[in-house]
Amino acid sequence: MELNLDAEVLEAYGYTKENVKITQIGTGLINRTYLLSPLSEDKKYILQHINTSVFKNPKAIADNLRAIVDYLAKTYPDYLFIKPVPTLNGAEMAHIHNEYWRMLPFIPNSVSLDVLTDxxxxxxxxxxxxxxxxxxxxxxxxxxxxxxxxxxxxxxxxxxxxxxxxxxxxxxxxxxxxxxxxxxxxxxxxxxxxxxxxxxxxxxxxxxxxxxxxxxxxxxxxxxxxxxxxxxxxxxxxxxxxxxxxxxxxxxxxxxxxxxxxxxxxxxxxxxxxxxxxxxxxxxxxxxxxxxxxxxxxxxxxxxxxxxxxxxxxxxxxxxxxxxxxxxxxxxxxxxxxxxxxxxxxxxxxxxxxxxxx
Missing domain, CATH: 3.90.1200.10 (Aminoglycoside phosphotransferase (APH), C-terminal lobe)
Incomplete structure (x- = not known):
């Protein structure tokens, strides 16, 4: 399957299609989601496209998350709240060709379920x-x-x-x-x-x-x-x-x-x-x-x-x-x-x- 992922999106985070493995994942119906595996790092990342037909104000998402991250850093610093990875220029989202993307750290040894069985x-x-x-x-x-x-x-x-x-x-x-x-x-x-x-x-x-x-x-x-x-x-x-x-x-x-x-x-x-x-x-x-x-x-x-x-x-x-x-x-x-x-x-x-x- 050809991945609909603009090279400029990767470049915003310091990667290219040559130095990272890209896999489309997830069962969500709204946002497209990819797993990025940089070839030179042990870490992996989640890259997600924000569907602006549903989320008409992506800035609100970024502002909300920033406010919560700042609050938790002061009150519950040990609580795991997955905050976005900034772009190379320090932005919380990449804005490429009028589309919004954000990157998140991938949590190792974790799973999400689609169906409850227990x-x-x-x-x-x-x-x-x-x-x-x-x-x-x-x-x-x-x-x-x-x-x-x-x-x-x-x-x-x-x-x-x-x-x-x-x-x-x-x-x-x-x-x-x-x-x-x-x-x-x-x-x-x-x-x-x-x-x-x-x-x-x-x-x-x-x-x-x-x-x-x-x-x-x-x-x-x-x-x-x-x-x-x-x-x-x-x-x-x-x-x-x-x-x-x-x-x-x-x-x-x-x-x-x-x-x-x-x-x-x-x-x-x-x-x-x-x-x-x-x-x-x-x-x-x-x-x-x-x-x-x-x-x-x-x-x-x-x-x-x-x-x-x-x-x-x-x-x-x-x-x-x-x-x-x-x-x-x-x-x-x-x-x-x-x-x-x-x-x-x-x-x-x-x-x-x-x-x-x-």
Whole structure:
């Protein structure tokens, strides 16, 4: 495969195609990622292209990371936060032909997983995301810039759904009628969130905003957590963003592309491991209101993702990549089923939470 990598990008960091081995890696859908192995060094690096159709202000990413790096250097100097390698001229990103690139150190003897196969993996990942929140507990989150405006704003997502519903063809509305009914029936989740949103003990925090399992590095031998990665979406948010997205992506053995809804089940051991790992770091930092909303965080994020898939289907699939015309509708069905399963298991899940809050 021919690698789409401009020689000037390598030159910005002091390399050429002749003195470095380049391999395209990663399963991310937004940024292109390469592993650079310089022939004359023991170190390796990650080189990543920033997708400016998604991240319209790359400077915000660089500014946010610099602020966090400076803060951690003073408060938690031993915490592993992967900071960018500067270009030869000292810039945090390379700006080549109106495209943005950044280089990061590669962490040796580490792995990232695409699929969870053991509750202990969920524990380690949740512990790392919890630790990330804990060490930044006193950082003024509102000093950060949003890198994707409204990313986890459920109010915005419901508004977008409403607009799509009003403009969708009759045919699409008929196809999606059960899911449209589900979306409207679950609007109480948004109203419930709004009733808490302005409480003084429901603060904005520094959130990662993309807590899928592949965004944690684990030790290749012990599978102990090392650190969180993929830091572009770090910005202010409520704790429900990170914890809820872990629930959404860790608790079911199937991805949102599964069409057999009978397979969409909550794995209780994974929920227990997730909650235990997260609270091992964050129990003493969460406020009273946040502790009340732990299970709700899963509802919030699952409902939001169901809305986003449904909205895209009603909008003729303009955002998410599809392999067949009704895939986004199937994804919405999948997420509404997961939301149902979360409610079905509510009593047991809440009991697990309360055990780990003691």
């Amino acid at each position: 509750p202990q993996q969920a524990y380690e990942a949740a512990k790392q995301f919890g630790k990330f929140s804990r060490v930044l507990n006193n950082f003024k989150a509102d000093n950060l810039e949003p890198t994707i405006s409204g990313f986890h704003d459920l109010g915005l997502r419901f508004e977008q759904f409403t607009q799509a519903l009003n403009t969708a063809s009759k045919e699409l509305q008929e196809q999606a009628k059960p899911q449209i009914d589900d979306a409207l029936a679950h609007k109480y989740i948004l109203e419930y969130f709004k009733s808490y949103a302005h409480r003084v003990d429901f603060p904005n925090r520094v959130m990662h905003h993309d807590t899928k399992i592949s965004n944690v590095l684990l030790d290749a031998d012990t599978f102990k957590g090392i650190c969180v990665i993929d830091l572009d979406t770090i910005m202010p948010g409520k704790f429900v963003s990170d914890l809820g997205d872990m629930m959404r992506t860790y608790l079911c053995a199937c991805s949102e592309n599964e069409t057999d809804l009978n397979k969409i089940k909550i794995r209780l051991p994974y929920f227990q491991a997730l909650v235990k790992g997260y609270l091992s770091e964050m129990k003493n930092s969460l406020t009273k209101t946040e502790k009340e909303l732990i299970l709700f965080s899963g509802r919030y994020m699952i409902y939001m993702q169901a809305l986003r898939f449904l909205t895209d289907f009603l909008s003729n699939n303009i955002y998410y990549t599809i392999k067949y015309p009704t895939q986004n509708l199937d994804r919405a069905k999948n997420q509404f089923k997961l939301l149902y399963e979360l409610s079905l298991n509510e009593k047991e899940l809440q009991g697990i939470i309360e055990e780990n809050l003691v």
